[in-house]
Amino acid sequence: MNGTLTVLVVGGGGREHALAWKLVQSKRVARVFVAPGNAGTADEHGVENVAVGAEDIDGLVTLAHERSVGLTVVGPEAPLVAGISDRFAAEGLRVFGPSAAAARVEGSKAFTKAFLAEHGIPTARYAEFTDPAAAAAHVREHATPIVIKADGLAAGKGVVVAQSEAEALAAVDDMLSGRAFGDAGRRIVIEEFLSGEEASFICVVGGGEAVPLASSQDHKAAGEGDTGPNTGGMGAYSPAPVVDEATHDRIMREIIRPTVEGLMAAGTPYTGFLYAGLMIDPGGAPRVIEFNCRLGDPEAQPILLRLRSDLLELLEAAIDGDPTRMRPEWDERAAIGVVMAAAGYPGNYAKGHTISGLDAGDSHTRIFHAGTARDGDRVVTSGGRVLCVCGLGKDVGEARLRALERVGTVDWKGAWHRPDIGHRAVARERDEGRR
Ligand code: AMP
Ligand code: GLY
Numbered sequence: 001m002n003g004t005l006t007v008l009v010v011g012g013g014g015r016e017h018a019l020a021w022k023l024v025q026s027k028r029v030a031r032v033f034v035a036p037g038n039a040g041t042a043d044e045h046g047v048e049n050v051a052v053g054a055e056d057i058d059g060l061v062t063l064a065h066e067r068s069v070g071l072t073v074v075g076p077e078a079p080l081v082a083g084i085s086d087r088f089a090a091e092g093l094r095v096f097g098p099s100a101a102a103a104r105v106e107g108s109k110a111f112t113k114a115f116l117a118e119h120g121i122p123t124a125r126y127a128e129f130t131d132p133a134a135a136a137a138h139v140r141e142h143a144t145p146i147v148i149k150a151d152g153l154a155a156g157k158g159v160v161v162a163q164s165e166a167e168a169l170a171a172v173d174d175m176l177s178g179r180a181f182g183d184a185g186r187r188i189v190i191e192e193f194l195s196g197e198e199a200s201f202i203c204v205v206g207g208g209e210a211v212p213l214a215s216s217q218d219h220k221a222a223g224e225g226d227t228g229p230n231t232g233g234m235g236a237y238s239p240a241p242v243v244d245e246a247t248h249d250r251i252m253r254e255i256i257r258p259t260v261e262g263l264m265a266a267g268t269p270y271t272g273f274l275y276a277g278l279m280i281d282p283g284g285a286p287r288v289i290e291f292n293c294r295l296g297d298p299e300a301q302p303i304l305l306r307l308r309s310d311l312l313e314l315l316e317a318a319i320d321g322d323p324t325r326m327r328p329e330w331d332e333r334a335a336i337g338v339v340m341a342a343a344g345y346p347g348n349y350a351k352g353h354t355i356s357g358l359d360a361g362d363s364h365t366r367i368f369h370a371g372t373a374r375d376g377d378r379v380v381t382s383g384g385r386v387l388c389v390c391g392l393g394k395d396v397g398e399a400r401l402r403a404l405e406r407v408g409t410v411d412w413k414g415a416w417h418r419p420d421i422g423h424r425a426v427a428r429e430r431d432e433g434r435r
Helices: 014-022 039-043 056-066 078-081 085-089 098-105 109-118 133-139 166-178 243-263 298-304 312-317 394-405 423-434
Strands: 005-012 029-036 047-049 071-074 124-127 146-150 157-160 186-190 197-206 209-210 221-223 227-231 235-238 272-280 286-292 333-340 365-369 372-375 376-383 385-392
Touching: 005 056, 005 078, 014 029, 014 209, 014 298, 014 312, 014 365, 014 385, 029 056, 039 365, 047 056, 056 085, 071 085, 071 312, 071 385, 078 085, 078 098, 085 098, 098 109, 098 133, 098 243, 098 272, 098 286, 109 124, 109 186, 109 286, 133 166, 146 166, 146 312, 157 166, 166 186, 186 286, 197 243, 197 286, 197 312, 209 243, 209 312, 209 394, 235 298, 243 272, 243 286, 298 333, 298 385, 365 372, 365 394, 385 394, 394 423
Parallel strands: 005 029, 005 071, 029 047
Antiparallel strands: 124 186, 146 157, 146 186, 197 209, 197 272, 221 227, 235 333, 272 286, 333 385, 365 385, 372 376
């Protein structure tokens, strides 16, 4: 920490802890502020929390001016979709994250589907509705499973993969009536169900160029075997073996480049992390499930744990329009992040439980905090996803063993996690071992 640059990370989850932890290691960085941060960021050397909310754009502008922030990195989607980057740019503040117009790739599913169609980028067939009768008729005419999505932001929960017509009709009704997601659900997209294996493919984008980060896969479902309600993500690992070299090339050629070039051509150039949520079919053909205008959470935690090269340099190169002049270097090992959640999550959950066992460290694991807060000398739970316990290993199986061992040392009342994060990769590794 000999640098002079002050960096601001906007957000307070596990992704932002990982970002702050990684950015403060840059030799050019003197100090990292996190707004609002959590108990984990408060504890990092060189990192300081500031009590400004991630969506308080006025407050963040003031903070950036007052503390002479040289670069702001925005974690979550809500401030990006609300235009934080445009506002910072207008104030002469340097920021890494897309403009509101470019952030529509996440902010509006209808926008994204039309954009993908226009540019011939592979994705599920779809139709868009605001009228309940027309939407219901469409559901009745199509086979199940069928996928119903709220158009706007719904904290990762606005998607129903309906197995039956009745379930699909109920989802349509819940969303279009405004009951399920308020205004975010008054327009819906109904799309074809895609089968295959999912992967998260996240790039650093700027100047019409994209530099891919290591691939990853997350587990959105709450229950073992990927069952039960959707969450923000119960764990992730990197790399994702389903993204082999040939598939990687296809993703860049068929999805990332046309997207980045299409946004540029439309007069809405993209600067920031671009997250493509993909379905890879058994033949290795990728299709877009969704775009996000930010890093994934929890994907960021295992990805950044594997990043050996300087993150700041990469982000700065992207802002300057030439990210490809930096080549990220990766730890050869696999990394996994297991989310420890509060009892009740993704539904209602209690806060304020004391967390024990956080300081029992070892060199193969690292805990990124998400929903935690300081209460005197205690660290207490303050969110649904509380911690992301990460492990590194020669393969996903070993990384998982180490992460789960560490999980076993941490506790609070009602803590739970999925023990099967990475099961597809671990099964593959077992198959390969048998050959
Ligand atoms: P999204 O919020 O769009 O990423 O959707 C949440 C989850 O729903 C995805 O991670 C997929 O598991 C699933 N999903 C969304 N769209 C589709 C689709 N067209 N076919 C199959 N599964 C889907
Ligand atoms: N882990 C999925 C997301 O960040 O959207």
